[in-house]
């Protein structure tokens with residue numbers, strides 16, 4: 001799609017209007033963020049740190065943009081930052097993050113080399129509530145820009161909020177986890193959130209932890225398959 005066509009989708013007709021609105025992006029959610037707005041994740045992060053496009057900007061300590069390899073073949077998208085993440089400015093750094101790293105290591109994947117992690121919303125919802133539809137919509141253009149810049153082959157959607165934000169699907173995560181969904185030329189798989197596995201630690205066949213083991217092996221196989229194509 002040409003740049004002009006992309007601009008038309010967002011009601012813009014010239015690149016000049018994007019340039020002139022660029023500084024307003026973090027202040028107003030009525031200012032569009034068309035594909036190609038940012039040249040790098042670092043540039044996008046400077047806007048996120050001062051962003052007030054939704055109410056979550058008022059209560060955050062740090063905007064949590066992402067971590068890992070910015071050219072990774074796999075992106076993991078969670079719901080939103082929790083307390084540890086808000087304090088440190090990094091996603092998945094608490095107990096959930098430690099478990100996620102162990103799960104990835106079980107199939108020889110590391111965050112430094114193979115993974116880029118981010119969330120549907122970049123600022124912590126108070127009391128760790130689920131982000132509202134308006135908050136998800138306000139933050140989604142940043143997420144789409146991160147996906148464009150990282151350009152992963154595989155996207156893992158941890159939990160129902162991430163699945164709905166990307167695919168629009170509203171099914172329970174227990175129903176659609178482990179299935180591949182094609183989205184914008186990428187292979188997406190809904191998986192359990194590691195926090196759910198911490199609450200359901202039984203390893204028996206058919207339990208969430210066992211199902212996650214099946215899913216992460218399928219992800220490893222898909223990555224290996226895409227590497228030989």
Ligand code: SF4
Nearest residue numbers: 051053054057123139
């Ligand atoms: S959650 Fe996203 S849209 Fe809302 S203030 Fe934070 S960075 Fe901006």
